[in-house]
Amino acid sequence: MQQHVNKKILLGIVVVFAFLLGSFVTPVAALQTNMVFERYNEAFAPEANNHTYVYVPYDPGMMHSSAWLHVTEDLDLTRYRYDGSGWDSPDTSYTAPYNGPFDWQQYQTFSNGPFGNPSLMPVFFDFVGSDGGPAVVNTTVERTSFSLAFGQHTPLVADENHVYFGALSVSGQEFVHLFVSSLQDGVTWNVAVFDPEGRYMSSTSNADGDTWVVPFCPSTNGVYSVVFTVAIDTDDTAVFDFYPVGVAPQRIGLNQVITDELPTGELVMHDETGSWVYEELAPTVHTYKFQSPSDVAALDYYFNYPEMFIGITQPPSITFTSKAFQHYNQDGSRYLEGTTYPDSGTYYYREGPFYVTLVGGDALEYTLYNHVVCEGDLVVNEAFLLENYYTSPTTHAYRLNLEDDSIMRVNATLDVFDISMNAVYEDGYRFDSSITYGPTLGSTDQYYLPAGEYTVVIVVDASSTGEYLEFTVAPIISETTADVVNLAGFAVDSAPHTFYNLTVALGNQDNVTVSYLLYLYDRFGSIRASAGFMLANRWDGSTIQAHPLYENTYTLSFVGPLTENGFIALCPYNVANNTETATNVYTDYPVDTTIEWVNAMDDIYxxxxxxxxxxxxxxxxxxxxxxxxxxxxxxxxxxxxPGTWYNVSIMSADVTSVQATQASTYELRTHTVI
Structure with a gap:
């Protein structure tokens, strides 16, 4: 066994540079910024087997701006990294002398499903001398950072060879507008904001000499990271200005209407010449706060665009956010939803608070109206008529409160409905989904819905009458036997690295043939196995027995591996009378179903x-x-x-061949390494 060398990006020689920027920095004549370059050099010594091992886990607080590898003797390198579907091990050779860029941060995403944050997998490096001998691995890493303060302009001189890390201390600001100005053309740039726990807050990408804003709702007090990169067309460096502003959003009460405008524009009259000129200006930004009681509410928004022959000089946008997170990033992402050049529309929500930010200029007028629109509880487990006699679509909003984790299927008589759902769970994460459906229970998609309070919005096509819609919802239960009507969920005791045998048994003492759909889920809501099968019983004159053409049990062998807290969804979508000459189908028939979930490891090994x-x-x-x-x-x-390199040797005798597979657990999931 070989112990790894853990690469820590420590703070070494710190050099502070002060840049004095001239009158080209707006809006003041001269600004001074302190940029900090933190450099650290380390030489990693080889192990007894002449190999040098380096382990680099993802750590948002230890990301560096750039790195170099210094090679004084020929080196061979094997990287072990996750490529999105499994582990690969590309080889690279370096011929001495070499002093060039090196990427220690080659992280790839390991998806954890719709209800789990994706993971950035660590990277392993295995160095050895090209002649098989030992070789010292020498590297220099650098982190370039700068400080930001509310109400203060901070210029940044940047090149495209570095990632720049700004530090903004948040202490009680409810909302933040971070303005970023590019002071030249011929550049494209990106800025992203992360909270003290590494959670993504917001970002923007832009080009040339524009000023744009990154609005975000802070999650906690502390130091936020502002990560900045730039690509430059012709020059070596470019200059930018950062200006963060703390905001107290204006509240929109229920049944309140607010009308305002975004007055700025970039076609202005020059003070000295009286000529009309084009001037890069920061857009106007307005943020509002709104909420409702437990009922579903709506924020209607309307826009009146100026009718100018020159077009819009400051592109408008509307963005909605809240204090919730989504599973879009390693440590979570702040919930964001919005669009540029928005049309008038309606945002449906429940409780809150929520925030809406409008960005733009050119005297764009807008109106906001906050009001309750809930039509009551969503009807479940029975079909209901939803009609529209108008010549334009109509929208209906409902609440759906689920006390238990559940399974849902939706079917409709005709494809005239547009359905969406959202909820915020107790852990602060938000669920959003467009719901698809089919004409029958067995032909539609299936959804896992954790316990929570849902908003359901249904849009009905114009002139749609006589069409029915049904939401079939069933809780996930801990029992192993149930009378299943259309849909059921069964919780199972599962674990990583473990395989199971699953048996489904039909217990009805009737002449019935049942068509089942089966889905096996992990705790993150990902389907890990599925099957379709038929089970049947028949009266033979004295007892109920398995049908001669079908079994009354079905076994799915060696399923897994799963996470902890897996579950099974069963949909008996068709129950038919199998008495000879009978053709009738039973609706909403209670199907006596038993599952058996057995650890199969002893059957495999x-x-x-x-x-x-x-x-x-x-x-x-x-x-x-x-x-x-x-x-x-x-x-x-x-x-x-964790972080330890292991060499595993397998020696055999008196066997024809040996094959080995290695699996590992990461973030509660099992993945194959080799």
């Missing part, structure tokens, strides 16, 4: 041995009982230390 190698090397010997022609599978369950 001849022996499973735990081995603790977290601090010292260890070994184990498997002795095959009787030689034979059938292959046998054995397992070692290793207890390891």
């Amino acid at each position: 001849a022996d499973i041995v735990p081995l603790d190698v977290s601090s010292v090397p260890a070994s184990h010997n498997f002795t095959l009982a009787i030689p034979g022609d059938s292959p046998e599978t054995y397992a070692l369950q290793l207890t390891t230390a």
